[in-house]
Amino acid sequence: MQAWVARALVALVGVAGWSGACAQAPTPEQQFAQVRAEKSAAYQRVVADYDARIAAAPEDRALQIARCQFMAVASRDEEDYMESAYDDEVACETALAKRWPGAPEVDLFVLQHLYGDESVKKGEALLKTAQDWPDALRRELLVAVSDANSNNDLDHRAGELALQATHMGDARVVSRAVSYLQGKGKSGEAVALLRTAAVPESDFEKGRRIDAALALPDKQAAARELRRWKATGYAPDPEQLVRVSLRAGDVATARMASRGIPAGRYGQGAEPLRFDVALAARDYTRAASLIEPAKTDQLRETFRRFVALLKASPASIFQPRMLIVATMFSMLFVPLLLVPGLMLLPVHYRGLVRRMDGRASTPLFAPIGLWHSWYAGAVLIVFSFVGAFAAVNSDGRLVVDGQLDSTAVFRMAAWGTGFGLLCMLFVARLLWRRALVGDAAMWRATWTRIVGAWAVLLVIGVLIGVFNHAVGFDVDTEQTKMVRALAGAGHSVGQWAVLVVVAMLAPVFEELVFRGALxxxxxxxxxxxxxxVWQAALFAAIHGDPPRLPYYFAMGLFGGWLVKRTGSLAPAIALHMLNNAVAMGLMLAFTA
Incomplete structure (x- = not known):
């Protein structure tokens, strides 16, 4: 009996102990709160250690900057945000700036923790006063301001500063400097920079250098970079390996690597590479199956695939999906040709009203009517499509890793301009000889006006440049990128070929359209x-260069004025040729 009682007491004591232990065990929430408290205590211990070391060496500027940097790292911990660390960081930076105003290390530290327009503004201001900084700090400043401009989409300025930092031995922004040189048409310098630049520490920059090399005219440049960095342990992702292999013409490697490309959206990410691989492998049936006409929100990608496949295999037009796309674009294209006519209807009715009021206008050229203006507008639309069709390069893109392909841009300009000129011969033949090329007497009386108009345009261009710089406008537009790409094409197709297209054929075509037909x-x-005014405004708008819109508008006005004074297109063509020849000649000289 006593044994049974003892056993019962032991059981009761065990149950009570277990219940008490359960009642005293902390909850998961309490346990995490304890972890956070321990983390906060550890943070405070590190701060106290910094404070003690600073008290022993109050003039150690680097130590105090390190203290602020520690607080900045703690305040940016996304996994466990510490509000006290952010407050400490702000107080630390304020104390630093007050303790050592104007000290390079302090100014640089503060700059590196600013964002947006504020970082760009402060960084540009520091560059003006940092000429006497030690090289190491000035190099850090150049990188910081380059990063700030890049984050604000000011890529031209970011690349310019990256190039300066690279020349000072920095290896972190070489890829940005290479893209900047390529954008300016200096592909030879870009290749040389890749070969001689210091080895970067991060795989991220190695990948960026490979991507920058993809945009260079040298199709083997990216492959060389990839081999160089793979020897250091760098492992490319499948998408990058496919791009590099396609660029180098290694279709077998591209096909093998493409198996690792995940499915994605039709025209975004790595998904378009599947089409590029099929095209490069001449698997035209597979390529056609990857064209999706139903993706109406991705018409540009559909057009790219359609044109690339049609150029590679004209017989593929009979593929069902290709026929659907051809029909779809025809239905979009034909109404587009009617748009210039609709825009000119108000002009037609205004003319009727003027004739009814007895104020009929005197046309510049008797054979040219309003329907010729519509025809010229339609030619401009067709011109853009023909140029885009001709520009599609071997891997189906006008843009390679954010940079315009110089050779593709030249093809676009040459084929589009040539086709446009052929179409405008219909209008040119309606102009008698003097209205088209002038005569000796007209040239003797007009050449001074041409030079004078060009001089005024130069003054206008300088004033626009000064104004844009003063207000901080980003003057790098699609038009300037195209012009730089054309200048860069001088290395591949020859400078004289570029000058013929830009300074001779393009002016004749544009003058026939705007000052002739329109x-x-x-x-x-x-x-x-x-x-x-109307034709000059349209001439300016068609160039798509807002920062220099007044320049194009003035050029259009001068061209119209010369035609009115002389009764001939020849002086306007001469002014246009002079303007383009000087501008492109200077760009070719600087990119040689």
Whole structure:
């Protein structure tokens, strides 16, 4: 009996102990709160250690900057945000700036912890006063301001500063400097920089250098970079390996690597590479199956694939999906050709009103009417499509890793301009000889006006440049990128070929369109003043260069004025040729 009682007491004591232990065990929430408290205590111990060391060496500027940097790292811990660390960081930076105002290390530290426009503004201000900084600090400053400009989409300035930092021996922004040189058409310097630049510490920059090399005219440049960094342990992702292999012409490696590409959205990410691989492997049936006409929100990608496949295999047009795309684009294209006519309808009715009021306009060229203006507008639309069709390169892109392909841009300009000129011969033949090329007497009386107009344009260009710089406008536009790409094409197709297209063929085509057909047709229905303003405004708009819009507008006005004074397109063509020849000649000289 006593044994049974003892056993029962032991059981009761065990149950009570177990219940008490359960009641005293902390909850998971309490346990995590304890972890956070321990982390906060550890943070405070590190701060106290910094404080003690600073008290022993109050003039140690680097130690105090390190203290602020520690707080900055703690405040940016996304996994466990510490509000006290952020407050400590702000107080530390304020104390630093007050203790050592103007000290390079302090100014640099503060700059590296700013964001947005504020970082760009402060960084650019520091560059003006940092000429006497030690090289190491100035190099850090250049990288920081380059990063700030890049984050604000000011890529041209970011690349310029990256190039300066690279020349000072920094290895972190070489890829940005290479892209900047390529954008300026200096592909030879870009290749040389890749070969001689210091080895980067991070795999991220190695990958960026490979991507930058992909945009270079040298198709083997990216493959060389990849081999160089793979020897250091760098492992490319499948998408990058496919791009490099396609660029180098290694289709077998590209096909093997493409198996690791995940499926994605039709025109985004790495998904378009599947089409590029099929095209490079001449698997045209597979390539056609990857064209999806139903993706109406990705018409540009559909057009790219359609044109690339059609150029590689014209017979593929009979593939069902290709026929659907061809029909779809035809249905979009034909109404587009009617748009210039719709825009000119108000001009037509305005002309009717003027004739009813007895104020009929005198046309510049008797054979040219308003329907020729519509025809010229339609030619401009067709011109853009023909240029885009011709520009599609072997891997189906006009843009390679954010940089325009110089050779593709030249093809676009040459084929588009040539096709446009052929179409405008219909208008040119309506102009008698003097209205098209002038005569000796006209040239003797007009050449001074041409030079004078060009001089005024130069002054306008300088004033626009000063204004844009003063207000901080980003003057790097799609138009300037295209012009730089054309200059860069001088290395692959020859400088004289670029000059012929840009300084001879393009001016003749544009003058036939704007000062011939458009101004000629408009002047039949409205006053010359309004007709000249309208054609000049359209001429400026078609160039797509907002920071220099007044320059193009003034050039259009001068061209119309010369045609009015002489009754000939020749002086306007000469002014246009002079302008383009000087501008492109200077760019070719600087990119040689």
């Amino acid at each position: 101004l000629g047709g408009l002047s039949r229905h409205i006053s010359f003043g309004w007709a000249n």
